[in-house]
Amino acid sequence: MRQDQSKHYLVVGAGIVGSAIAYELQKRGSQVTLTDANEPGQGASYGNLASIAVTEFMPVSRPSIWRQTPGWMLRPDGPIQVSLGYAPRLIPWFARFFWAGRPSKRRQLEAQGAILCRRALADTERLMAELGLSADLSRTGCLSLYASEAEFAGDRERLDMLDRHGFGYEVLDGNALHDLEPEIAPVIQKAVLLPDNRTVRDPHTVVTRLTEAFVGQGGQIYRGKVTSFERADRITSMTLATGSSIKADMVVLAAGAHTGQLSKQLGESIPLETERGYHTQINAPGIHLEHSIIWPARAFMISPTAGGIRIGGTVEMAGLDAPPDWRRSKITVKWARMALPNLQLKETSEWMGHRPAFPDTVPVMSASAKVPGVFYATGHGHLGLTYAATTAKLMGQLIAGEKPDIDLYPYRVDRF
Ligand SMILES: Cc1cc2nc3c(=O)[nH]c(=O)nc-3n(C[C@H](O)[C@H](O)[C@H](O)COP(=O)(O)OP(=O)(O)OC[C@H]3O[C@@H](n4cnc5c(N)ncnc54)[C@H](O)[C@@H]3O)c2cc1C
Numbered sequence: 001m002r003q004d005q006s007k008h009y010l011v012v013g014a015g016i017v018g019s020a021i022a023y024e025l026q027k028r029g030s031q032v033t034l035t036d037a038n039e040p041g042q043g044a045s046y047g048n049l050a051s052i053a054v055t056e057f058m059p060v061s062r063p064s065i066w067r068q069t070p071g072w073m074l075r076p077d078g079p080i081q082v083s084l085g086y087a088p089r090l091i092p093w094f095a096r097f098f099w100a101g102r103p104s105k106r107r108q109l110e111a112q113g114a115i116l117c118r119r120a121l122a123d124t125e126r127l128m129a130e131l132g133l134s135a136d137l138s139r140t141g142c143l144s145l146y147a148s149e150a151e152f153a154g155d156r157e158r159l160d161m162l163d164r165h166g167f168g169y170e171v172l173d174g175n176a177l178h179d180l181e182p183e184i185a186p187v188i189q190k191a192v193l194l195p196d197n198r199t200v201r202d203p204h205t206v207v208t209r210l211t212e213a214f215v216g217q218g219g220q221i222y223r224g225k226v227t228s229f230e231r232a233d234r235i236t237s238m239t240l241a242t243g244s245s246i247k248a249d250m251v252v253l254a255a256g257a258h259t260g261q262l263s264k265q266l267g268e269s270i271p272l273e274t275e276r277g278y279h280t281q282i283n284a285p286g287i288h289l290e291h292s293i294i295w296p297a298r299a300f301m302i303s304p305t306a307g308g309i310r311i312g313g314t315v316e317m318a319g320l321d322a323p324p325d326w327r328r329s330k331i332t333v334k335w336a337r338m339a340l341p342n343l344q345l346k347e348t349s350e351w352m353g354h355r356p357a358f359p360d361t362v363p364v365m366s367a368s369a370k371v372p373g374v375f376y377a378t379g380h381g382h383l384g385l386t387y388a389a390t391t392a393k394l395m396g397q398l399i400a401g402e403k404p405d406i407d408l409y410p411y412r413v414d415r416f
Contacts, residue, residue: 012039018254020392037225041207057113060120061101081300083318100360142197278329279312286344
């Protein structure tokens, strides 16, 4: 289906989400400009853990997390940290977070994640093929590790959720695990193989290829920070920090964790926070991994990526402006060395990124409820890479006025 070619579409934010949408709109025959304050793919999409994590859709707000969070926050090596100075600004977000975890809501949110995850791998495979990147998507899955039966029991709620939604997995004993991944330490006694959780070689390459394909089809990339919008009865243009302005018939706001600042300019407040996360990239790890690894009790991930192994995760609630606290990335390396005793720390680099996160864990893929011609695609949290191809397809349908493949009502911007 081709869109109205006389219209000019502007996509704000060249992360994985905005780039995938710009590519989709351009493919449909529109005139599209993709704008970013930086080079494409330098935000959260640069350094994520590269996982198409189709089994990780459990809403974060739930009793087991509520119970553990105070203890985690008191431990400097806990997986969640909240900056004391920033905490007062988080009160409304956390109020919504707890409300989203009420029993009657949890199953709905879980189903909303499952619907996206069920399509995510096929959509990603299709997109990677279009970009000539099929070989960059692993065929092997992810191993979820347990050092004891108690740890395995602690993860039961996730496996029950996978059963409820028909996602396959295989429970492995220690021998089967060590046959599959000999580098994993004997202390790990059990694992679950998640065969559909795949890994891309390098998330940044996916954004780069998307923007190249977008430009190859006639799309334009404009470097500039969007600061405000002009509107009459609908959006008409946006202004950049340089003072120049770009006319637009339709604007898609996909500026990751910064989207809330832009929506405020339009009088449309959204409860978007950043869950900051860290990685350590090890380019000479001295070991080889076939699978990505998660250790749920320690809440971190290890992925085989181009050039080595990437370790990361953790959640730090400290807003957009605080400097990185590199102790956070060192914590996950400490845990990783427990799981992979032969891991060497050579040629390493550290990185911090801002996950865009709504309190109910579900992204927004929606028309604005206030300004005609404006659309939102943000809040993909821990699953922005996983959901990007699906988001682009759905947003393409929504913006073209077609019936989207799934009902987008649960992902509307004014649901909070
Ligand atoms: C440590 C870590 C590990 C992760 N691991 C995974 C994983 O394994 N799998 C997975 O699916 N997801 C993972 N994620 C989450 C994923 O990275 C994010 O959900 C995703 O990158 C969000 O993409 P985005 O395009 O919305 O935002 P971003 O990539 O942040 O892009 C937003 C863009 O908007 C631009 N921008 C902002 N404001 C403006 C403005 N005013 N004007 C113009 N441009 C602007 C920015 O410069 C940026 O380029 C992880 C995240 C982190 C931090």
